[in-house]
Amino acid sequence: MLHRRTGGAHRPPRARSLRHRLGQARGHRGRGHPPARPGRTPRRRRNPCRRRLHRPALHQRRPRARPPTRGRRVRGRHAARRPDRHRPRRAQPTQPRPHLRSRPRPRHLRRRHRHRLRRRAGDGTRLLRGPPRHRRHPRRRPGAHGRGHAGRRQGRSRRPARRAHPQAPLGESLLRVRRDGRPVNRVQPPVALTVAGSDSGGGAGIQADLHTFAAHRVHGTSVVTAITAQNTRGVTAAAAVGADLVRAQLDAVLGDFPVAAVKTGMLGGDELLALVAEYGRADRLPNLVVDPVMVTTTGDALFSGDPAAYLAELGPLVTLLTPNLVEARQLLGREIDGVEDMREAARALATFGPRAVLVKGGHGADADSADVVDVLWCDGQLLDLAAPRVATRNDHGTGCTLASAIAARLALGHPLPQAVAGAKVYVTEALKAATDWHLGTGPGPVHHHHGRRSVAL
């Protein structure tokens, strides 16, 4: 229906209901027209030409007079301008929308009072801002602003200062510092590389190294130098990977990944030793941790070259050299017995040029001692690192695990002494966590992922 005001003509007052006229209309109490009183002048009628000061609600307004559309169809967004449009385009907040309401509103609240009600999620628009409510923490934290509540912080500062680690090798933008001061990479995982042999039993070599990198949330890359057929009882066969293929692997990894630390394990012989030294001299092996693997725990030889070449070729390029007692004996060509001998050996090995030397006292040391002591020589200082001895037979791959844990921590930006001490704690916990394991009939592997729930649980 088209409502049109006729130009200048006075409209007759609208007919009101009887209740209005009696002043009983709801919401107009006392304001209705009193009944006509005989003998008195009738009340002045409102001048219909005067503009109304009170604007009616949008949905109650009459449409403005507009020239007729001359039969043209008005489509799309122009349809909103149609003069016979009674209802506003958008629903008004005062209009009840029961299908969008999350819970029933109290019935006693009248329409004109509804604006007093707080709008809730689910009322009206369905656009959600922020994360869905069901993902929020079910228990609110105390305090007006949750996390910042001073009682919960117990006096600690609101947030630890964000600063790059003083010895951060990866560039400041990638490193952040945690509450406890340890650096953490928020952008992407650091990359570490292991150059080592494959242990088919999965307890040592490449497999142990990659487990350890993953446990440290460091992306592990690998260059396989040898393939061993091995289980917890020993090595039954081994084949070296050709130098060309090792070179190709090194080029593939180093040419594409931002490798932050490198660990070497089983190199097998002089040829691969010389190859690794070549990459080291070209400054392509940052934070180089060298575990001079020569013999397995089960007594199988894994190195056929000249032990002295290790020191001559790699010595000056190495960040940390980690021989066990047997390997330290072979490198120096002398007996090592007891902690004082280990200290002497560390000092002697340091003269070949590495920045640091760690002589490990696990295998071959006094098996009855309460503590396992490793000796660290670093930047001219000697340090004994003691940890309680774990009574276990599952100690296969502890040397590989320790060296790769140190490399992972260097990749994460830990300073060298802290990286060594932290890695030793990690190995001790890995030994403890695997004491009840019966994987194979010989010395079994350690638990590289101790303290972490399976992602499948």
Ligand SMILES: Nc1ncnc2c1ncn2[C@@H]1O[C@H](COP(=O)(O)OP(=O)(O)O)[C@@H](O)[C@H]1O
């Ligand atoms: N039973 C043990 N309890 C605690 N720590 C151990 C035990 N056996 C080895 N370790 C630690 O494991 C690390 C590797 O040492 P070791 O076993 O001597 O190396 P490798 O495996 O090269 O022979 C060292 O830090 C050593 O102290």
Ligand SMILES: Cc1ncc(COP(=O)(O)O)c(N)n1
């Ligand atoms: C391929 C490979 N690399 C290294 C080791 C030494 O590990 P462990 O000294 O614990 O026997 C090993 N057994 N196998």
